[in-house]
Structures are given as C-alpha cells and as structure tokens.
Amino acid sequence: MPREALLAQTLVELADTLVADFDVVELLTLVTDRCVEVLDVTSAGVMLVAPDGDLRVMASSSDTMRYLEFFELQAQEGPCLDSFRTEQAVVNQDLATVDGRWPRFAAEALKAGFHSAHALPMRLRGTVIGALNLFHTAPGKMSKADIAAAQALADVATIAILQNRAALESQVVNEQLQTALNTRIVIEQAKGMVAERLDLNMEEAFTTLRAYARNHNLRLVDVAYNIIDSTLTTSALDAAPPDTAVLDRSGLSPRWRSE
Amino acid sequence: MVGGERRLRILARLVGSGSPAFETKRLCEVCADVTQMSGAGIMLMSGDVPRGSLCTTDEVSALMEELQFGLGEGPCVDAFQHDRPVLEPNLAAPIVPRWLAFTGPVVEAGVRAVFGFPLQVGAVRLGALNLYCDRPGPLSDDQHADALVMADVAAHTILVLQANAPPGKLAEELEAGADLQYVVHQAAGMVAAQLEIGVGQALIRLRAYAFGNDQPLRQVADAVVGRTLRFAAEGRYKDPKP
Numbered sequence: 001m002p003r004e005a006l007l008a009q010t011l012v013e014l015a016d017t018l019v020a021d022f023d024v025v026e027l028l029t030l031v032t033d034r035c036v037e038v039l040d041v042t043s044a045g046v047m048l049v050a051p052d053g054d055l056r057v058m059a060s061s062s063d064t065m066r067y068l069e070f071f072e073l074q075a076q077e078g079p080c081l082d083s084f085r086t087e088q089a090v091v092n093q094d095l096a097t098v099d100g101r102w103p104r105f106a107a108e109a110l111k112a113g114f115h116s117a118h119a120l121p122m123r124l125r126g127t128v129i130g131a132l133n134l135f136h137t138a139p140g141k142m143s144k145a146d147i148a149a150a151q152a153l154a155d156v157a158t159i160a161i162l163q164n165r166a167a168l169e170s171q172v173v174n175e176q177l178q179t180a181l182n183t184r185i186v187i188e189q190a191k192g193m194v195a196e197r198l199d200l201n202m203e204e205a206f207t208t209l210r211a212y213a214r215n216h217n218l219r220l221v222d223v224a225y226n227i228i229d230s231t232l233t234t235s236a237l238d239a240a241p242p243d244t245a246v247l248d249r250s251g252l253s254p255r256w257r258s259e
Numbered sequence: 260m261v262g263g264e265r266r267l268r269i270l271a272r273l274v275g276s277g278s279p280a281f282e283t284k285r286l287c288e289v290c291a292d293v294t295q296m297s298g299a300g301i302m303l304m305s306g307d308v309p310r311g312s313l314c315t316t317d318e319v320s321a322l323m324e325e326l327q328f329g330l331g332e333g334p335c336v337d338a339f340q341h342d343r344p345v346l347e348p349n350l351a352a353p354i355v356p357r358w359l360a361f362t363g364p365v366v367e368a369g370v371r372a373v374f375g376f377p378l379q380v381g382a383v384r385l386g387a388l389n390l391y392c393d394r395p396g397p398l399s400d401d402q403h404a405d406a407l408v409m410a411d412v413a414a415h416t417i418l419v420l421q422a423n424a425p426p427g428k429l430a431e432e433l434e435a436g437a438d439l440q441y442v443v444h445q446a447a448g449m450v451a452a453q454l455e456i457g458v459g460q461a462l463i464r465l466r467a468y469a470f471g472n473d474q475p476l477r478q479v480a481d482a483v484v485g486r487t488l489r490f491a492a493e494g495r496y497k498d499p500k501p
Contacts, residue, residue: 013263016263156270159270163416166419167380170418176421177417177421180427181305181311185441193451196449228458
C-alpha cells in the first residue's frame with residue numbers, strides 16, 4: 001500500500017476508535033507499528049501520563065525500544081520526557097552529539113544501535129497527555145512531511161484517548177455537568193428572591209448571599225437552596241453584616257463561587 | 260464500526276484551522292459546515308427541559324434556541340425527548356404542522372427547514388443539535404449521515420471539556436459563548452418572592468405571561484429584573500426596606 005494511503009487508513013482506523021470501547025494499549029500499539037511502516041524511523045514508542053502525573057510506557061514497536069523507554073523513565077532524561085515537559089516537538093537529535101543534554105540516555109541508546117531520536121507531544125487544547133518517541137538506527141533528519149504525518153497520528157490518538165476517557169466516565173461527567181447547571185440556576189433564583197425581598201440589585205443580592213455563606217462557613221449553593229425552600233429567611237440574611245468589602249480588597253475574584 | 264472517514268473529516272476540521280480546537284463556537288460552526296446547513300446551535304437539556312444554549316453560529320440559530328428555551332417546543336426539544344432525529348424539511352408549509360408558537364417567528368427570520376439530532380454518549384443524554392437551512396428541502400443521505408456523526412463528536416467533545424472542570428462548576432470552555440438565560444432564573448426568584456410561590460411555579464407564571472402577551476421569555480424576565488413588571492398579588496406589598 002502506498003505511504004499516503006496507509007497513513008490515511010491509519011487515521012481512519014484511529015477515528016473509528018472514538019465510538020468503540022477500545023483498549024488504549026491496542027490503539028497505541030497500532031500507532032507505533034504504523035509509524036514504523038509509514039515513516040522513515042526504525043522504532044516507535046508512546047508514553048502516557050498516569051493519574052499520579054508520572055509517565056508510563058504504553059506501547060513500543062520493539063523490545064529494544066521498550067527497554068530504552070523504561071531506561072529513559074528510570075534516568076529521568078531523554079527526548080520523550082523533554083517533549084512532554086516542554087510540550088514541544090524535540091526532533092532531529094543526533095545521539096552521538098547530544099551527550100550534554102541526555103548523557104546517560106544517549107549512551108544507552110547508542111549502545112542499543114540508535115543514532116537519532118525524535119519526540120512529539122501528544123497534546124490537545126493545553127492538555128499534554130504524553131509523547132510519541134521515534135528512533136532511527138542511522139543519524140539524520142526526519143523530513144518535514146514525516147514530522148507532520150507523525151504529529152497527525154499523535155493528534156488523532158490523543159483525541160481518541162481523551163474522548164474515550166470522557167465516554168468511560170460519561171455518567172460521572174454528566175452528573176457533574178447537571179450539578180453545575182443546577183447549582184448556577186439555584187444561585188440565580190436565590191439572587192432573584194433576595195433582590196426582591198431586600199430591594200437590592202442582582203449584584204448586591206449576590207454579595208449578600210455570599211457574605212452570609214462566608215460568615216456562616218456554608219457553601220453558597222446550600223445557602224441558595226435554603227433561601228429557595230424558605231428554610232432560611234431573607235431577613236436573616238440581611239442581619240449578617242456583609243464583610244465582603246474586606247474580602248474583595250484581598251484580590252479574591254468577585255465571580256460567584258460554589259465553595 | 261462505521262463512520263471512520265466521516266469522523267476523521269469532522270475531527271480534521273475541528274482541530275484544523277488556527278482557532279482553538281474546542282471553542283464551542285467553532286464546534287457549532289463545524290456542525291453547520293459539515294452538514295452544509297445555514298446555521299447550527301447546540302442546546303443543553305436535562306429532564307426534558309432546555310437548560311440553555313451552549314453555542315450558536317448566528318443570530319437566527321440563537322433565535323431558534325431562545326424560542327425553544329422559552330417555549331419548551333421545537334426540533335431539539337423533540338429530538339431530545341424522543342431520542343431520535345427530528346426532520347422538518349419544509350417549515351413554512353409542513354405536511355403536519357407542529358411547534359405552533361415556535362414556527363412563526365422562525366419562518367419570519369428566514370428559516371425554511373429545521374433538523375434536530377439528539378446528543379448522547381451511550382446512555383448519557385446531554386441535549387440536542389439544531390440545524391437550520393434558509394431553503395426548504397430534505398437532508399441528503401450524506402448530510403444525514405454527517406449530522407449523526409457530528410452529533411456524536413459534539414457530545415463527546417462536551418464531555419471532554421466538562422471532564423476537566425472543578426466540581427460543581429461548568430467548564431470555562433462551555434460557559435464561554437453559552438447563553439444559559441440566567442436572567443430568566445433571576446426573574447423566577449423575584450416572582451416567587453412577589454407571589455409567595457415556589458420558583459418552579461414562578462417560572463411557569465413567567466412563561467405563561469410571555470406566551471399570553473406574545474413576548475419573548477427573556478424580554479419578560481428583563482422587565483421583571485429591571486422592575487418595570489411586577490407579579491405582585493392584589494393588596495400585597497413589597498417587604499418594607501429594612
């Protein structure tokens with residue numbers, strides 16, 4: 001299959017995973033295998049960030065690659081880590097001459113037969129979830145087209161992983177979404193009631209609610225609920241002297257907050 | 260699994276272009292683009308009730324969402340409630356008239372065809388995608404298939420965005436560009452206090468007033484919050500100012 005067609009097919013395969021219950025390791029293994037088939041590289045590997053913030057090796061196109069990725073994590077130096085930390089592509093690194101940058105990693109990679117290294121961040125709208133490592137046994141540069149193709153594979157894999165995570169957590173995320181919407185509505189309703197009863201404008205009503213919540217160490221949304229179901233009277237609210245003028249000068253955001 | 264090619268095309272449009280990939284405005288524009296419609300909007304819904312508009316491409320789609328929010332009827336309300344696409348290729352002269360209050364103002368604004376697609380991920384239902392066209396005519400098979408995949412991508416995108424939000428809050432990316440009609444809820448609170456009724460009932464009174472006086476719900480809410488309209492019961496006065 002011609003290179004462009006294979007690349008296109010891989011992207012489509014990745015796109016398909018967006019609705020399926022897919023295995024992330026399988027998906028990333030597909031990415032690393034196709035990188036080796038489509039791009040002028042010898043080996044490919046992917047690291048993803050774990051919930052604890054550390055990178056984990058998720059897929060490698062060869063055992064040597066896997067070993068080197070583990071070494072990179074152990075030594076805490078190498079192209080993948082740099083790409084992840086800087087959120088930038090780290091490409092065309094000649095391992096024989098970069099010993100200043102990653103002395104231990106470069107020595108180990110050379111021993112394993114690699115001479116050039118490249119890493120691309122897996123990133124979507126400010127979230128970096130990992131990096132794609134590409135190694136070659138020969139020194140030299142990756143073509144611009146290859147870098148773009150590798151980044152395209154990394155990008156689609158990133159969307160697939162993020163959307164899959166969202167789908168797996170869809171119940172929980174949706175509950176959060178509904179809670180967020182309800183919270184805001186209840187606060188707006190309570191503002192309306194307080195504004196009407198105490199003859200305030202909406203901003204003053206909000207300040208009054210927030211001051212009461214802070215003075216009584218309550219969540220704003222709970223105060224709002226109590227106003228709406230009349231377990232808290234607006235006159236009780238007004239009795240508490242607002243101290244928000246002091247708080248506001250401290251630089252706290254005047255936006256509503258639920259805590 | 261089908262739809263890979265379509266999905267990729269849609270994702271490429273979403274992540275392509277200079278603008279931030281997951282601005283919801285951009286999401287809406289891609290919805291309209293991909294389906295070759297005049298405009299699109301995404302309505303968040305829960306419990307069969309519109310909660311507000313997440314994004315719209317233009318004034319006409321904003322009007323469509325606002326009317327559906329105010330009236331509780333329209334293509335996205337039906338799509339969400341019946342959990343399937345709702346297609347009206349000839350809104351100005353439909354075979355079976357529906358949405359009696361929604362249709363007039365929308366046709367007047369130039370809408371000739373409307374389509375609603377539910378937004379869901381598995382069993383989770385988030386809202387609906389509204390599409391409109393300024394010419395009458397049904398969706399082609401291709402457009403229909405694109406709209407289904409687009410709705411799926413949009414639903415996933417909403418979850419991806421909300422997944423990073425702090426607890427109890429709407430993600431900033433979702434809030435930006437959204438029209439969640441807060442003034443209507445403020446007005447409901449005021450009317451509840453004026454009539455000594457619950458906020459749910461107050462919202463019904465507001466809607467009834469808007470409908471009865473042929474005014475948009477938001478305009479009525481603005482008047483209440485601006486204190487040019489009161490719902491006070493006879494003989495009852497405002498609480499004295501403390």
